Amino acid sequence: MKEQLQKDFDNTIKNLTLSQRDIEIKKFYLDNFINKGFPNRKEEDWKFSDLNQIIKKNIGELSFYSDYTSTNKVDTSAFVDGLEHNKIVFINGRIEKIEFDYEKKDQIEIIDQSETINKFNNNSSLSDLNSAFTNKSFKIVVKKGYQLIKPLIIYHTTNSKIWSKNINLRLNFELYENSSLRLIDLFRDTSEKNFLNIFYNFDLKENSILKNYKVDKFENKNIKYSFNNIEQDKNSISETFILSSGSNFCKNEINCNLNGEYSSAFVNGVFSINNNKHHEIRTIINHLTENTKSYQLIKSVLEDSSRAVYQGKIFVNSQAQKTDGYQLSKAILLNKDSEFNAKPELEIYADDVKCSHGSASGSLNEDSIFYLMSRGLNYQQSRELLINGFLLDVVEKITDPEVKNLIKNMIGIKE
Amino acid sequence: MDNRQKEIDNLKDYKYGFTTDIENTKAPRGLNKDVIKFISNIKKEPQWMLDFRLKAYDRFKQLKEPDWQKPKYPKIDFQDLYYYSAPKSMKDKPKNLDDLDPKLLETYKKLGIPLQEQKRLNGIAVDAVFDSVSVATTFREELTKQGIIFCPISEAIQNHPELVKKYLGSVIPLTDHFFATLNSAVFTDGSFAYIPEGVRCPMELSTYFRINASNTGQFERTLIVADKGSYVSYLEGCTAPMRDENQLHAANVELVALDDAEIKYSTVQNWYPGDKDGKGGIYNFVTKRGLCKGKNSKISWTQVETGSAITWKYPSCILKGDNSVGEFYSIAITNNHQKADTGTKMIHLGKNTKSKIISKGISAGHSDMTYRGLVDISPKAANSNNYTQCDSLLMGNKCGAHTVPYIKNKNSESNIAHEATTSKISEEQLHYCQQRGLSAEEAVGLIVNGFCKEVLQQLPMEFAVEAQKLVGISLEGSVG
Numbered sequence: 017m018k019e020q021l022q023k024d025f026d027n028t029i030k031n032l033t034l035s036q037r038d039i040e041i042k043k044f045y046l047d048n049f050i051n052k053g054f055p056n057r058k059e060e061d062w063k064f065s066d067l068n069q070i071i072k073k074n075i076g077e078l079s080f081y082s083d084y085t086s087t088n089k090v091d092t093s094a095f096v097d098g099l100e101h102n103k104i105v106f107i108n109g110r111i112e113k114i115e116f117d118y119e120k121k122d123q124i125e126i127i128d129q130s131e132t133i134n135k136f137n138n139n140s141s142l143s144d145l146n147s148a149f150t151n152k153s154f155k156i157v158v159k160k161g162y163q164l165i166k167p168l169i170i171y172h173t174t175n176s177k178i179w180s181k182n183i184n185l186r187l188n189f190e191l192y193e194n195s196s197l198r199l200i201d202l203f204r205d206t207s208e209k210n211f212l213n214i215f216y217n218f219d220l221k222e223n224s225i226l227k228n229y230k231v232d233k234f235e236n237k238n239i240k241y242s243f244n245n246i247e248q249d250k251n252s253i254s255e256t257f258i259l260s261s262g263s264n265f266c267k268n269e270i271n272c273n274l275n276g277e278y279s280s281a282f283v284n285g286v287f288s289i290n291n292n293k294h295h296e297i298r299t300i301i302n303h304l305t306e307n308t309k310s311y312q313l314i315k316s317v318l319e320d321s322s323r324a325v326y327q328g329k330i331f332v333n334s335q336a337q338k339t340d341g342y343q344l345s346k347a348i349l350l351n352k353d354s355e356f357n358a359k360p361e362l363e364i365y366a367d368d369v370k371c372s373h374g375s376a377s378g379s380l381n382e383d384s385i386f387y388l389m390s391r392g393l394n395y396q397q398s399r400e401l402l403i404n405g406f407l408l409d410v411v412e413k414i415t416d417p418e419v420k421n422l423i424k425n426m427i428g429i430k431e
Numbered sequence: 432m433d434n435r436q437k438e439i440d441n442l443k444d445y446k447y448g449f450t451t452d453i454e455n456t457k458a459p460r461g462l463n464k465d466v467i468k469f470i471s472n473i474k475k476e477p478q479w480m481l482d483f484r485l486k487a488y489d490r491f492k493q494l495k496e497p498d499w500q501k502p503k504y505p506k507i508d509f510q511d512l513y514y515y516s517a518p519k520s521m522k523d524k525p526k527n528l529d530d531l532d533p534k535l536l537e538t539y540k541k542l543g544i545p546l547q548e549q550k551r552l553n554g555i556a557v558d559a560v561f562d563s564v565s566v567a568t569t570f571r572e573e574l575t576k577q578g579i580i581f582c583p584i585s586e587a588i589q590n591h592p593e594l595v596k597k598y599l600g601s602v603i604p605l606t607d608h609f610f611a612t613l614n615s616a617v618f619t620d621g622s623f624a625y626i627p628e629g630v631r632c633p634m635e636l637s638t639y640f641r642i643n644a645s646n647t648g649q650f651e652r653t654l655i656v657a658d659k660g661s662y663v664s665y666l667e668g669c670t671a672p673m674r675d676e677n678q679l680h681a682a683n684v685e686l687v688a689l690d691d692a693e694i695k696y697s698t699v700q701n702w703y704p705g706d707k708d709g710k711g712g713i714y715n716f717v718t719k720r721g722l723c724k725g726k727n728s729k730i731s732w733t734q735v736e737t738g739s740a741i742t743w744k745y746p747s748c749i750l751k752g753d754n755s756v757g758e759f760y761s762i763a764i765t766n767n768h769q770k771a772d773t774g775t776k777m778i779h780l781g782k783n784t785k786s787k788i789i790s791k792g793i794s795a796g797h798s799d800m801t802y803r804g805l806v807d808i809s810p811k812a813a814n815s816n817n818y819t820q821c822d823s824l825l826m827g828n829k830c831g832a833h834t835v836p837y838i839k840n841k842n843s844e845s846n847i848a849h850e851a852t853t854s855k856i857s858e859e860q861l862h863y864c865q866q867r868g869l870s871a872e873e874a875v876g877l878i879v880n881g882f883c884k885e886v887l888q889q890l891p892m893e894f895a896v897e898a899q900k901l902v903g904i905s906l907e908g909s910v911g
Contacts, residue, residue: 355839360836361835362823370852377846377847
């Protein structure tokens with residue numbers, strides 16, 4: 017893999033206009049990645065999902081070079097109907113469109129950051145890989161007091177032009193005081209066997225609100241890793257919703273630092289997977305100061321021989337008195353071959369806190385099915401009704417009504 | 432009130448911190464094949480036992496000391512330890528208690544463990560282990576009548592080799608982790624109990640461990656086999672003198688329960704925890720594992736952990752037989768600079784297996800406490816159930832309480848439920864108690880006892896009283 021990486025790296029660099037210093041930095045990250053390689057199960061964070069093996073088994077040889085010189089045609093039929101929105105379109109890893117038609121132009125700033133690589137607050141090998149190979153990274157700044165009128169949808173599209181490729185994406189967001197942003201990540205893949213490596217960084221200033229909805233719904237054979245780093249100042253709120261369903265393998269990581277008083281973080285997730293898919297959500301909520309709050313709810317429905325993993329950690333340092341942390345994960349295993357693994361973790365150094373977690377996994381409740389069937393539903397209907405209700409609970413947590421309806425329609429959950 | 436204060440003052444210090452001045456026979460310092468041969472030789476062991484040890488030692492040399500645990504400790508120099516230490520007077524085994532060195536008798540009397548049978552009111556058979564040897568086992572005759580074998584393991588190796596051969600290492604194999612393998616190579620003594628088919632053991636069996644000599648590691652091995660349809664309740668207590676340096680305690684405990692058998696294993700662990708500044712104390716790195724081999728068998732662990740500088744252990748149950756049951760009840764209390772990383776593993780292999788975990792952690796002072804547990808339901812363990820509850824109480828903002836459960840469900844017909852909470856004693860509760868005339872300290876004691884009650888109830892009577900007191904003492908001075 018080493019020669020391949022080196023070769024692809026040289027090719028990538030050739031097509032970019034970079035300063036000598038930036039090349040040096042990229043080289044540094046490349047060497048880091050070559051040293052560490054893809055994470056494997058020997059690392060605690062990857063204990064339940066051995067990425068190295070998964071890539072080997074599903075993709076085989078990866079190519080890290082992508083030709084970004086030619087543009088891709090933007091397929092407008094793929095856009096979401098019935099909801100006016102701003103767009104960012106990635107096709108095969110290339111940014112094709114950034115469009116904020118509904119917003120005041122002077123309130124949003126888009127900074128092309130391809131020249132200065134900002135260091136990520138993460139020293140995993142995947143962040144090294146990302147830093148070495150991202151061709152362009154943008155920073156999107158929402159100015160003081162501005163609240164976006166329409167949500168922003170980021171379309172992550174890949175098509176059959178690429179296979180066995182590694183695609184690296186990176187975006188930075190900065191939300192100034194009293195601003196707010198609704199962001200939907202929509203994955204639409206018609207490609208197969210690629211490895212997507214996505215890093216987002218959010219900087220939330222005082223009183224700002226971020227709502228991020230990640231929807232991976234459409235069936236595809238890709239392997240995805242997505243990392244969100246969220247820094248929160250005083251009074252800020254972040255809400256993350258993850259629908260983890262379509263890809264062959266998908267791992268979502270949320271790292272949230274509650275740096276300012278009265279800041280709060282909400283993470284809600286749904287696994288709805290079948291076949292032999294393997295999905296994971298890993299969250300780390302760091303309560304670093306007084307009076308912060310976090311709430312996490314993860315529900316899974318597992319069919320066939322699918323596997324879901326939830327690793328959630330609440331960290332409370334010794335200054336973070338009056339922390340309120342809550343975490344709940346529930347799973348329904350529908351098939352004898354399905355598997356659910358959880359590691360809900362609490363690490364607490366302050367005494368005046370209220371932290372709890374719960375985790376439950378098991379089969380559908382036979383009594384409930386019996387109840388419904390005795391009222392005239394057949395087995396299949398009863399089952400669907402119960403699963404619907406089980407998942408609806410999480411979707412109902414979405415605070416934005418427009419987006420909630422959109423997601424409900426998308427996954428076909430009925431009320 | 433004066434009397435009560437005096438009593439508290441008396442209890443405040445670690446009262447088992449004395450040393451017995453007694454002549455010792457020691458193995459040469461360090462760890463090598465010769466030392467292992469020395470131990471085996473002094474115990475007059477048969478060749479197969481020596482082979483067992485040497486095989487473990489070969490394996491041990493290939494292993495690396497694990498370092499994933501939460502409490503870090505300075506590297507142990509395994510060549511700087513004595514692996515065998517015994518009171519000189521024990522060289523030729525005394526025939527009965529009257530021949531026992533009076534100093535030893537005195538020691539156990541001071542510890543509150545009278546070895547003279549006639550003095551005992553409560554029917555508990557005790558095996559007393561002093562450093563590397565078992566010094567006395569009481570009530571033997573009465574047990575023999577029922578066919579129960581209860582003796583030091585070194586004696587069992589001589590007298591019941593067929594049983595020892597069959598079960599030793601069957602739950603904790605030679606190839607297990609670092610400390611367990613070290614134990615297999617150098618274990619010195621411990622207790623062996625065999626309960627024959629259909630016998631309900633008429634009294635509690637008990638081992639009392641005492642580390643006395645300095646620079647010694649205590650490596651004892653306990654093996655309990657409950658044959659079909661039998662029942663036994665086993666108690667374990669431990670203390671050590673106060674010393675400035677840290678001492679290693681790496682025991683292996685193996686339990687085997689055959690069809691319909693039940694083993695109840697209770698521990699009150701009160702090793703020397705080190706002084707207020709975290710100097711000295713015992714490193715308690717123990718491997719405890721029970722195998723529910725037969726169907727309908729049951730193993731239940733109850734532990735009260737108050738001592739040790741560092742506790743690092745996970746009493747586990749392997750639920751292999753169909754319908755078998757595993758239970759784990761634990762109270763762990765850390766104060767001053769103590770550290771604990773403890774919990775359990777429940778490995779469900781058989782059908783209809785059930786397990787229950789109740790863990791209560793209390794940390795105060797500068798201490799750090801981690802619950803780390805595994806619940807693993809394998810694809811074949813249909814219709815299995817687990818319930819886990821771990822609660823932590825924090826006192827003060829210098830201490831830490833952590834929960835790290837690993838939950839693996841590979842069977843769709845099985846259910847796992849896990850709950851954990853972390854909080855402090857609520858002001859309202861304290862206020863309520865104080866309003867009714869209790870001092871702050873008494874109020875905390877009362878609330879903590881209530882917090883622990885679920886676990887304390889599981890202990891046999893005599894132990895429960897002692898444990899309740901221990902809970903109070905361990906938290907002394909942590910309020911306010």
